[in-house]
Amino acid sequence: MMQRSEHTNIIEAESELDELMTRPRQALIDFVRTMSSPLLVLGGSGKMGPTLAVLAKRAAEQAGSGLQVIAVSRFSDESARSWLEERGVETIQCDLLERKQVAMLPDAENVIYMAGRKFGTRANPPLTWAMNTIAPANVAERFPQSRIVALSTGNVYGEVSRSSGGSVESDEPAPVGDYANASLARERIFEYYSTKNAARICLLRLNYAVDLRYGVLVDIAQKVYRGEPVDVTMGHLNCIWQGDANEMCIRALDLAASPARILNLTGADILSVRDLARRFGELLGKEVKVVGEESDRALLNNASAAFAVLGTPATPLDAVIRWTASWIASGNRTLGKPTHFEVKDGRY
Ligand SMILES: NC(=O)c1ccc[n+]([C@@H]2O[C@H](COP(=O)([O-])OP(=O)(O)OC[C@H]3O[C@@H](n4cnc5c(N)ncnc54)[C@H](OP(=O)(O)O)[C@@H]3O)[C@@H](O)[C@H]2O)c1
Numbered sequence: 001m002m003q004r005s006e007h008t009n010i011i012e013a014e015s016e017l018d019e020l021m022t023r024p025r026q027a028l029i030d031f032v033r034t035m036s037s038p039l040l041v042l043g044g045s046g047k048m049g050p051t052l053a054v055l056a057k058r059a060a061e062q063a064g065s066g067l068q069v070i071a072v073s074r075f076s077d078e079s080a081r082s083w084l085e086e087r088g089v090e091t092i093q094c095d096l097l098e099r100k101q102v103a104m105l106p107d108a109e110n111v112i113y114m115a116g117r118k119f120g121t122r123a124n125p126p127l128t129w130a131m132n133t134i135a136p137a138n139v140a141e142r143f144p145q146s147r148i149v150a151l152s153t154g155n156v157y158g159e160v161s162r163s164s165g166g167s168v169e170s171d172e173p174a175p176v177g178d179y180a181n182a183s184l185a186r187e188r189i190f191e192y193y194s195t196k197n198a199a200r201i202c203l204l205r206l207n208y209a210v211d212l213r214y215g216v217l218v219d220i221a222q223k224v225y226r227g228e229p230v231d232v233t234m235g236h237l238n239c240i241w242q243g244d245a246n247e248m249c250i251r252a253l254d255l256a257a258s259p260a261r262i263l264n265l266t267g268a269d270i271l272s273v274r275d276l277a278r279r280f281g282e283l284l285g286k287e288v289k290v291v292g293e294e295s296d297r298a299l300l301n302n303a304s305a306a307f308a309v310l311g312t313p314a315t316p317l318d319a320v321i322r323w324t325a326s327w328i329a330s331g332n333r334t335l336g337k338p339t340h341f342e343v344k345d346g347r348y
Contacts, residue, residue, distance in 0.1 A: 177346020
């Protein structure tokens with residue numbers, strides 16, 4: 001397959017996007033060489049899991065390590081399963097809410113926990129709470145000796161002023177709404193087991209991974225392209241290229257500790273929604289309609305602590321913005337899963 005420069009202006013097809021997003025850098029290849037098999041990716045069929053699993057597999061191939069990578073999920077979407085298997089990732093169907101099914105998973109020193117539930121919470125809050133408490137408890141009980149990296153979200157913090165530079169890990173959580181509260185519960189369950197069993201855990205509070213098929217940049221670019229108004233009330237945000245977020249998730253296995261370690265995970269910059277809309281307007285040749293006024297407060301995450309131990313994300317966001325604009329203008333496939341980043345009342 002043709003390998004374009006990482007900072008090319010356009011990505012033309014999904015095969016090219018997937019190749020770029022799962023192309024391992026040397027730091028990951030070196031880390032994967034030290035890992036023992038298998039790597040379990042729980043909740044590995046969603047928006048991030050498949051590209052994370054294939055990234056790990058490609059890193060292992062380049063390291064000559066033969067690391068077995070297993071994605072675990074209910075696989076409600078069968079196409080995710082075949083996509084993974086075609087790329088050398090094994091799959092196991094398992095409902096993480098079912099303790100007996102979790103008990104049958106293979107032993108693993110390395111576990112990445114990506115399962116969760118956000119959208120649909122308003123319609124069924126109990127399921128969101130169950131997914132974010134019972135499933136983590138089942139997993140933490142099943143893997144007391146493992147290193148676990150568990151994804152969390154910046155939603156566990158309340159909104160902060162732009163001038164604060166974003167929430168840091170020592171800030172008191174102030175979750176709003178069922179999803180954010182259940183996400184904090186997910187963290188607390190992992191923390192409980194980390195202390196109880198001396199289990200090594202790293203919790204990553206992620207703010208917006210961006211792919212070209214979904215994400216905050218796609219949401220804004222699509223509105224501009226369609227001539228729809230962009231609401232700037234949630235005036236600022238952070239995001240990180242999904243390939244970089246995935247890479248940092250895998251390398252964070254090395255940071256797992258007891259008591260659990262907590263790190264924010266996002267890009268280095270606080271981005272203005274209005275400026276992003278203007279930039280997409282320029283790139284797409286569209287007039288931009290903006291509604292609302294920037295609130296002083298937004299959901300913002302400061303990932304300096306993660307950068308100190310994992311390095312800064314390798315992919316510049318201005319390249320991602322260009323890729324996103326051309327992806328949308330070309331009518332390429334998107335997932336139809338808006339992030340609802342504008343939401344300020346915590347209801348998803
Ligand atoms: N993407 C982002 O920008 C973002 C931002 C902040 C935080 N996060 C966190 O990062 C994690 C990964 O993100 P994502 O966007 O990939 O999430 P996602 O698209 O929601 O994927 C999570 C996957 O978990 C699986 N799952 C749900 N319930 C399950 C169950 N009972 N048993 C087994 N698997 C189950 C689902 O697959 P099946 O239906 O096939 O089981 C789903 O595909 C999530 O925990 C999310 O909270 C993501």
